[in-house]
Amino acid sequence: xxxxxxGKLKVGVxxxxxxxxxxxxxxxxxxxxxxAEIVLVISNVAGVYGLExxxxxxxxALVIPHGNYPxxxxxxxxxxxxxxxxxxxxxxxxxxxxxxxxxxxxxxxGKLVNIHPSLLPAFKGVRVHEQVLDAGVAMSGATVHFVIxxxxxxxxxxxxxxxxxxxxxxxxxxxxxxxxxxxxYPIALRxxxxxxxxxxxxxxxIRDRA
Ligand code: GRF
Numbered sequence: 001x002x003x004x005x006x007g008k009l010k011v012g013v014x015x016x017x018x019x020x021x022x023x024x025x026x027x028x029x030x031x032x033x034x035x036a037e038i039v040l041v042i043s044n045v046a047g048v049y050g051l052e053x054x055x056x057x058x059x060x061a062l063v064i065p066h067g068n069y070p071x072x073x074x075x076x077x078x079x080x081x082x083x084x085x086x087x088x089x090x091x092x093x094x095x096x097x098x099x100x101x102x103x104x105x106x107x108x109x110g111k112l113v114n115i116h117p118s119l120l121p122a123f124k125g126v127r128v129h130e131q132v133l134d135a136g137v138a139m140s141g142a143t144v145h146f147v148i149x150x151x152x153x154x155x156x157x158x159x160x161x162x163x164x165x166x167x168x169x170x171x172x173x174x175x176x177x178x179x180x181x182x183x184x185y186p187i188a189l190r191x192x193x194x195x196x197x198x199x200x201x202x203x204x205x206i207r208d209r210a
Contacts, residue, residue: 009036009193012088014079014096015043019050020178021094021115021185026057028186035193040086042079044098060086066098076104092189093147102149110199112147113192115185117177119159120145124152129170129177140164140173142181144188146199155204157188157197 011029013022022041028034041054041061054061062082069075075098083091093114105112116128119141123131132140141161146154160180164173191197191206198205 008034010039010087010089011036011092011189011193012040012042012083012086012090013038013092013094015041015048015050015094016045016097017048017050017095019048019053019094021092021181022050023053024182024185025092025094025189026053026059028189030057034186034190036090036189040083040088042082044075044096050095072099072101073103076101080104080107090192092185094185099151100147105147105149108147110146113144113157113188114147114152114154115181116143116145116152117174117181119143119161120152120156129173132164132173133168133170138164140177142177142184144184146204148202155199155202157191157204158184160184 011025013025015022025038029037038059041050041059043051043061043063044066046063046065051061051063064075064078064082066075069078089111091108091112093112116124118128118132119139120143123135123140129140139161141159143156143159145156148154160183162176162180188197196207198207
């Protein structure tokens with residue numbers, strides 16, 4: 001995986017919505033020297049804007065509606081099949097709003113990352129910015145992390161901090177955090193694709209900071 005002198009790391013991106021993080025990855029991959037390429041986008045929801053973004057970038061995109069499957073595992077298996085058929089080597093979750101089962105997470109261990117709009121391990125789960133504002137903390141941020149079966153719990157690859165201002169609303173805070181998400185997701189993917197970051201026994205190992 002990654003680190004190959006020729007060929008770029010083949011990435012699959014899973015989305016459920018507007019896909020602004022997908023766009024950040026598409027834009028990064030459009031740079032000639034970027035070491036990864038997106039070969040497949042999967043959405044579990046039809047008609048979302050992220051699918052338009054894939055289409056515009058001429059990236060193959062599939063809708064795999066979770067509701068069509070009798071169980072989480074059957075849905076995960078369908079995604080797994082599609083990803084492997086497309087030659088995907090590495091998966092980026094980008095606003096993908098379904099829990100992945102342990103079998104899928106283990107099957108892609110060390111090759112599956114997510115972006116979460118808080119400084120993990122603080123504020124896991126959903127309604128993150130609401131949780132942050134309710135807690136009254138002065139700092140928030142974003143985290144790109146490896147995915148493990150426990151939700152929002154894998155080790156971080158890159159984090160960015162943003163201030164929480166008095167008077168912030170969910171919208172103003174979300175917008176400030178999102179800007180940083182778009183910065184750090186391509187950075188994290190580059191690090192992984194260059195083989196500078198690895199997942200080993202539940203930890204992130206940085207091989208070479210040069
Ligand atoms: C982002 O805030 C991401 O951190 C969270 O869901 C949101 C997705 O936004 N997991 P987008 O679809 O990438 O625009």
